[in-house]
Structure formats: structure tokens, C-alpha cells
Amino acid sequence: MGYEHYDNIIEPFLENVRLHPDRLACVCDDVTHTYQEMNVLTDRIARAFVDRGVTAGDRVAYLIPNSIELVGVYLAIQRIGAVAVPLNYRLISREIAFLTNAVDAKLLVFDKRFVDKVEAVLSDFESDLALMGVGTSTSFAPRLWDLASEAPIDPEVPLFKDPSALSRIQFTGGSTGLPKGACRTHRQDLTEIHACIASNGMLEMDHPIALIQCPLEHHGGHSWFMSALSSGATTVICGKFDPQNILSQIEQYGVTHMILLPPTTYLRLMRDEHVKDYDLSSVRIVQSAAGAMTPEVISEAFEVFPNTEVNYGWGQSESGTGTSIRITRDMVDRRVPELASVGTPMETLEVRIVDDEGLDVEEGQPGEAIVRSPAVMSGYYGQEELTRNAFTSDGWLRTGDIMRRDENGYLYLMTRKKDMIKSGGENVFINEVQTAILRNPLVADCVVFGTSDPVMGEAVAAVVQPVPGASLTAEDVQETCKQYIASYKKPRYVQFIDDLHRDDAGKVRLKDVIDYFDRKRAERK
Known part of the structure; x- marks a missing residue:
């Protein structure tokens, strides 16, 4: 019972x-x-x-x-x-x-x-x-x-x-x-x-x-x-x-x-x-x-x-x-493949893996996990539109996480669809960090993302484009963040770039920025 x-x-x-x-x-x-x-x-x-x-x-x-x-x-x-x-x-x-x-x-x-x-x-x-x-x-x-x-x-x-x-x-x-x-x-x-x-x-x-x-x-x-x-x-x-x-x-x-x-x-x-x-x-x-x-x-x-x-x-x-x-x-000794999974649904939880159209994907294929259970929240306080967007038309919660399911029902977390970094057990949201960094008058532009870290597992990283001619340090960026957001949200790693090369639509090729960051980080080691 x-x-x-x-x-x-x-x-x-x-x-x-x-x-x-x-x-x-x-x-x-x-x-x-x-x-x-x-x-x-x-x-x-x-x-x-x-x-x-x-x-x-x-x-x-x-x-x-x-x-x-x-x-x-x-x-x-x-x-x-x-x-x-x-x-x-x-x-x-x-x-x-x-x-x-x-x-x-x-x-x-x-x-x-x-x-x-x-x-x-x-x-x-x-x-x-x-x-x-x-x-x-x-x-x-x-x-x-x-x-x-x-x-x-x-x-x-x-x-x-x-x-x-x-x-x-x-x-x-x-x-x-x-x-x-x-x-x-x-x-x-x-x-x-x-x-x-x-x-x-x-x-x-x-x-x-x-x-x-x-x-x-x-x-x-x-x-x-x-x-x-x-x-x-x-x-x-x-x-x-x-x-x-x-x-x-x-x-x-x-x-x-x-x-x-x-x-x-x-x-x-x-x-x-x-x-x-x-x-x-x-x-x-x-x-x-x-x-x-x-x-x-x-x-x-x-x-x-x-x-x-x-x-x-x-x-x-x-x-x-x-x-x-x-x-x-014994499972570790045998290196069973399920060790890479996040397990199976706990009591009362139903999980579906769906594509962008909300249709169930084939077994083994990645898709967004949507869930249903008597334990699922009622919604977001005072935020009706966000609540509507959080659920499908038939009442399943959109988790924002990409998973796949194997033939034995085990689920594997692939990546986060949400724009979020999990750093040291805390959720850090990219837009919030970017907004704080841009409060510094010497910052022209920035991109924030998660990067691997030996201590935190995942850490906040930022590639910052200074105002031309400005003298800016990583410590300057971090101190600005601490004025507007909790200290644990500030970027642990900061690299500088002359131009982020946004296109006409204002978009950045994130892969190129991360590749640049990784090269610079490797050079500093």
C-alpha cells in the first residue's frame, strides 16, 4: 500500500x-x-x-x-x-x-x-x-x-x-x-x-x-x-x-x-x-x-x-x-551496459520518448522524455503560459531532457534540451549568466555554456567579446556577475575573443565558439 x-x-x-x-x-x-x-x-x-x-x-x-x-x-x-x-x-x-x-x-x-x-x-x-x-x-x-x-x-x-x-x-x-x-x-x-x-x-x-x-x-x-x-x-x-x-x-x-x-x-x-x-x-x-x-x-x-x-x-x-x-x-564486475543508464521509471511514473512532433520514436532512438505520474507538479506558480508550455495537450510533462530507451526498458540520458548547466549540484541558467555579464560596460557580447570540470563535473564557461580597446580580465567578469547573481552561477572559466561573428540573424555558431574555447583552455594548461 x-x-x-x-x-x-x-x-x-x-x-x-x-x-x-x-x-x-x-x-x-x-x-x-x-x-x-x-x-x-x-x-x-x-x-x-x-x-x-x-x-x-x-x-x-x-x-x-x-x-x-x-x-x-x-x-x-x-x-x-x-x-x-x-x-x-x-x-x-x-x-x-x-x-x-x-x-x-x-x-x-x-x-x-x-x-x-x-x-x-x-x-x-x-x-x-x-x-x-x-x-x-x-x-x-x-x-x-x-x-x-x-x-x-x-x-x-x-x-x-x-x-x-x-x-x-x-x-x-x-x-x-x-x-x-x-x-x-x-x-x-x-x-x-x-x-x-x-x-x-x-x-x-x-x-x-x-x-x-x-x-x-x-x-x-x-x-x-x-x-x-x-x-x-x-x-x-x-x-x-x-x-x-x-x-x-x-x-x-x-x-x-x-x-x-x-x-x-x-x-x-x-x-x-x-x-x-x-x-x-x-x-x-x-x-x-x-x-x-x-x-x-x-x-x-x-x-x-x-x-x-x-x-x-x-x-x-x-x-x-x-x-x-x-x-x-556484480553488475560492475560484469560491466553490464545498463551501468550507463539512469535506470527505469520509479513507481507510478510513465515515460515516453518522443520526437519534435510529439510522436513516439523507435526503440533505441533519442527523443525528448515526457512523463506522467500522480507525482508530477500542478504547474508553475503565477505563470500560466509557462505551465501550458510545460505540458502536452493530453497532460504529459515535457522534461526537456533527451533520452533513449533500450530493449529492456532502461533509459539513457543523452543531453539536456533545456538551456541549462548543472554545476556542482546547482542549476545554472545560461540566459541569466549572460545577462549579468553584459551588465559590465566593457563587455560588448558574450556566449555562455557548460564545460567539463574535474571538480564540479560541469562548470559555467563564458567566451567574452570586450568593447574595442577595453582592458578586461576574467576576474572583472566574475566580479560583475557576483553583483547580480549568486556567486556559484558566475563563470568558472572565461576566455576572450575579438569577435563572436554573429550572423545577420544575431546567431552565433556555438560549436565554433566552444572549439575556440577548448583550444585556448588547452593552451593555458
Whole structure:
């Protein structure tokens, strides 16, 4: 049985509060909370939100790094039927204001580390936006925990129940580079979480221990912490990548499931000089996603984690669920061709591979993957035209990814149809970077694309045409970007060219530009 009988995404968590009240639910550094303690924390925060006027359907944005506080805020939002709007904590001030206003948020909750970012754009927020600080109080925002600690815990805040109501707006992006908020209901997220648990096998043991070192505000991080809490697991939350900390916690807590992103992070962990000093035999599932997990890397994972399998796959915020393949040591030893795939569709997901006319292609031929599932989003918040364009006339979601399917049903990701770069686990949209670069008055033109990178897997690259006679450096271009977009979006590599040779239609031969970039990059090595 799935989660069809639940009406709120946090009901599986609440079931584990009843079944395992004294079991550790969340661990982050030296802070621990049992399931019952997480429930009390959730109720207090929910009451604080209600006291500030938040009601069912109101959007609550939060800007919080990986922490137990983030989990508590998310669960509290769901308890009262409000809509969670997780924000990437690496955003700059103007992006925070734009996205908060874009969803007509009633409340913004922010961590003490981001006080300066929020204060810088106070005048840009909608006038009725309420603010709360986590770990701090300011002249413009009370401290959340002061409000929450004053709230009684008896009786509990009533649980909101409506499976068709919005539970989350997950910001993603597309070829325009503009932010798009994927609207997800309780039913869609319940379907997704159930499929995720079936894929990663958290219910295959009585007490799973899940270590998460990827942003919890991302779709993947959200899927994993909610899968863990829905499975009665102990969730070990990590912040910035620290190999010694991760390795010691695997040993200390007996971690059974782990997810690190981007995939190249596994290489950094497995090649740490102290990795052999720790007992890592408890790990049963190493989770990764499309990109950088070659058979050689997977073989290395089996050496470091002797009892593991590698769960690998593909998915989107829009699709909710995705595809997966459980890779064993034997599969790697035999070098089965499916190792190059992203697996088969997870529970409830249907996948078609179609041509530009929307017709199914022949087996083995590439085409755009379109999907259908109860986990697929409802649409993009406040963007009707984009929503219409995202779906076919008969309701299939256009993923924008080119795939092929083999005779055994395995799917292979060929390329991204969307104008998007996946750099270090973050989506970076080309138009957004180009626009930022062109804000520099010494830049006449530019082209942005993704290039291979040994650390990031894929990195942002730019070929820039300066204004004639201008003196411009790569650092100048990067500093301009940092003024207008988050730092991780700036180009990691910059090359200069006298003329991009746009044609009369304003188009550039991208292949020629990339070839030029590759030659210049090789010359610098």
C-alpha cells in the first residue's frame, strides 16, 4: 500500500512519532531531537506562525541552511496547511526579494547568517510581509524561538488535511533563465516520497540511519529528509562538506543510507587520506544522481563501503519522482551496459520518448522524455503560459531532457534540451549568466555554456567579446556577475575573443565558439 490514505505530507512522520517517540529523528552537529521532541518543536513553531497571522494557503518562504531548524520550520508549515517556499541560501539579496515577492509570501523566516542579505532589501519586500529570525532577533524581525517557546503545547495545533492543496513551491528554472516555482500538492509529494522510499530501500530494515549532505532546500534534499522521517529513520544532517565529520558520523551512528551532492563529492570523500581509519561497513545505500558516476567511481565506492549498493537515477522538481537503478558489485564486475543508464521509471511514473512532433520514436532512438505520474507538479506558480508550455495537450510533462530507451526498458540520458548547466549540484541558467555579464560596460557580447570540470563535473564557461580597446580580465567578469547573481552561477572559466561573428540573424555558431574555447583552455594548461 502507498500513502493514498494520507491527506497531509507530514502524516507518515506523525505516525512515526506515535510508533517511535523516543527514537532519534534528527541529528545535526551536537544537536539531537527524538521523534517526540521534533513533534513538540513543530507544534510550537506552527503556533508561532498562527499567532503571526499565517493561515492555510499562505506562502511561507524560508532562508535556512541545513539544520534541524529547517526541518522544524518545514514541518510546521505543513501542519497548518500553509505552503513551504524553500529559498537557496546562496542567493544574493535582490534574488531573495524577487522570489519572496513572486509568490506573494506572507512570512519570510531567515537564519542569523543572512541578516545582512535580508536587511539590504527590506524596502523591496511587499509591505505586508512578516519576518522572523532563526537564532537572532533584529529591529525588523523577532526571534522565532522566543515566539515558539512562549506557545503552549496542549492541545496541539490541529493538523490540516487536504491532499489537493498546495504543500510546496519549489523554485527551479528553464531556458529563459527566469525562476519558476513548481507547485506541488500534498498528494503529489506523498506519491513522490513513497516512490523515493521504494527506490532507496529505507523500509528494507527496521531502523535506517540516513546521512544527508546536500541542500535540504533543494528538491533532492527535501525528498531525502522527508523519506527518512516517513520511514522512521534517524536523519544525520550535514552542512558544508567536511570529510572528517562525515566519516566519523557514519561510524558513530551506523549510517545505512547516504546522499552527497554533487556526485563528485563522493570522490573527494573516498579519496580523503583518513578514509581507511573509519568503519564504514554499515552503509547499505549510496545515493547519487545523473553525472560523474562512472563504473570506475562506482567500483571505488564498493571498496570504501564494502556492503553497499549504489542507487543512481534522474529526476526533476517538476516530475517529482524519476528513474533509478540499484547497482551491485556484480553488475560492475560484469560491466553490464545498463551501468550507463539512469535506470527505469520509479513507481507510478510513465515515460515516453518522443520526437519534435510529439510522436513516439523507435526503440533505441533519442527523443525528448515526457512523463506522467500522480507525482508530477500542478504547474508553475503565477505563470500560466509557462505551465501550458510545460505540458502536452493530453497532460504529459515535457522534461526537456533527451533520452533513449533500450530493449529492456532502461533509459539513457543523452543531453539536456533545456538551456541549462548543472554545476556542482546547482542549476545554472545560461540566459541569466549572460545577462549579468553584459551588465559590465566593457563587455560588448558574450556566449555562455557548460564545460567539463574535474571538480564540479560541469562548470559555467563564458567566451567574452570586450568593447574595442577595453582592458578586461576574467576576474572583472566574475566580479560583475557576483553583483547580480549568486556567486556559484558566475563563470568558472572565461576566455576572450575579438569577435563572436554573429550572423545577420544575431546567431552565433556555438560549436565554433566552444572549439575556440577548448583550444585556448588547452593552451593555458
